[in-house]
Amino acid sequence: MSPELEKCARNLLVCEKSNFRDERARYDTHVSKHFFNYKVSVVIPECASLPASTRTVIDSFSSYYCVRDLPAYKLLEKDILQKVVTKGHFYALSYGTRIDEDNTIAFLPSGHLVMSVDKDTYELLGLEGKPSQYTHRKVQRYVVNVDLTDKSMSPGSKKFQRLVTSLKERVPIKCDFLIATKMTANDDVESLHSLMSQYSYKEYSAAVQTHTLKETPCPSLHSSDLRGKEESCDPHRFLEWLGAVNMDITCDNEASSFLSTYACPEPRGVMSQGLLCTITGFLIPEDIHALLMELRNYFDQPKFTSWLSMTVHGFADSPVSWGTTEHGFLKGGEHFYNFVCFQNQDYWLHMATGSHDGCPP
Template sequence: MNSLGLCWDVRAGIWSEGQGRAVTASYVSVLIPECGVLPEVLKNTIADVGEYYLVRSLAVHQLVAQEFIDCFVRRGSCYALTYNTRIDQDNTAALLPTGKLILSVDKDTYEELGLQGRPSRYSGKKPMRYIITIDLTDSNFHPDGKKHKRVLWALKEKKPLEFDFLLAWYNSGAEGSTLMSYFPKNQIQALKPKVTFSTLRDLQCPTLQSNELQGKPEESCSTEELFEWLGAVLNQVNLDNVSSSFLSTYCCPQPNTIADRAFLCTITGFIIPEKIIQLLEQLCCYFGEPKLAPWLTLTVHGFADSPVSWRENEHGFHKGGENLYNFVLFRNLDYWLQMALGTNDDCPP
């Protein structure tokens, strides 16, 4: 499989997942063993993950206004997620790049709104939470239609809902309005993801073979062992397995090797799938020239309190709100894709 083939294969996979995910990632991590200096083009891609916006006290009915739909929903990929809301306790909302507005509301709010929805799958026998889906790109959803008037009346007059929102918009270079100019300056704030770089010294790394599923167990660590080890590294867990440690006796699985230096980058913020795709494509190109690294990883964490996860499936917090995936890219451009969800969530098809 060549680099271009992998990029397009991955693009198709992430794009469909990105379309179905609530809205982007809360943070992205890149780990490259045996890497001391990052290539300039890759460093620039990481630095250019794009701005996002925090809009204070945004009424939900503004997202269903025709002007907003015409300017942003129909002219690109628009993402929005309520900020500092808890999916298991508060009313929450998300706008997907497919143009669907998802509301996850409690029973009282649902009854006051009077909009059609369905009981949350996590409500138990007596539904206490409901999911409302509004397709802003539906041909019947226009200012003169009954559906649009009904939704606008419910959200503006019957039961006004207002939240702080994280917003992002991707429009492939098309000209037109910007989110910064659309909202009042005292209401919107432009933010940039936080990027941290670090070098890990003498890191024990699992020995991986891209054909691990067909290979011999003694030649390669399993995908499950790699996933567990990666979680420990990203959370800076000590891997020394010291008997006197009361925190962790975890150690790197066998077989393993020692990487003199490993590059670790973490990007934290409101990161849209299009930017993740660009980063993944540059990581594919990393192996275009001979490298000591036998593999590298890209880990993407979705928001724990997003009302949807994969392909618009409802997301439940359960214990930790797990909602993530991980790519392992090998030198020969084979790759593994690992996905993790909460206990109750549906696995993606």
């Protein structure tokens, strides 16, 4: 076997156990700070179809836009900056740019502009930044993080004008952007549409797929334990099982012509039927939080299962994972989190990244 295949890339997994009713629970913070998400997968054991109330929440997910060849400085124009970008519910991510090779840009709902750029671009921009945490012996990439809500960055100030000049004249960066927002004010929405109408753009809605699981081996989970006991399901193995279910990989470990087989972790049972619902698109935290709250309510009526799961995957080429924590790319670019919600309102939270990310919060 190739030495490269024998090596398993280092990963980071943070596990947390709490209860939704606990005032100290931080689930909403973790959801709200994972800004750029492309897929949500929900697994509900012993469920034949998506509940109507859950479907209603999913159908209410915000639409999003793909704007072609949008110059980055256009999002810094005074009207857009004040009515859209710094209002607290604006998300924009460069699309089709690779975090390990290209210049990537993100506008966060916190009002931050984050750019991960190569060395040549950084030197031409002339902006203050710092070397990427995940670089070679010689620095090849830099991260520029600008707080657009800071008083020193108000339109007309020297620092703000320097930023605009850098993106408009020194390095006129333009790229495709994915854009989404939760704005409700008509004037603000019109300002955004007015900008997008100057370029080629298309509106999209989240895509939803459901799949019925039949006679599937399933881990036996108990809310009282997350890890550390022999009879409990190890978090890594549980997430591995979820991945197998999502990829429709058989978990029965039967002998076959394959070189390797996979078995569901112990302790386990068999669910006679189950539901896998997958939502894909440019999914914002507000909508994901609404779905999580709806899934909490699933157990308001008696059910044949004591738990369900929701997994949220971030964009591999986003310059950030949680908050402004730098995201890098080694082999997979993964950063995701998973909630296991129990009947008694306990939950497990798994937050995972590859080796080129800061530690999850």
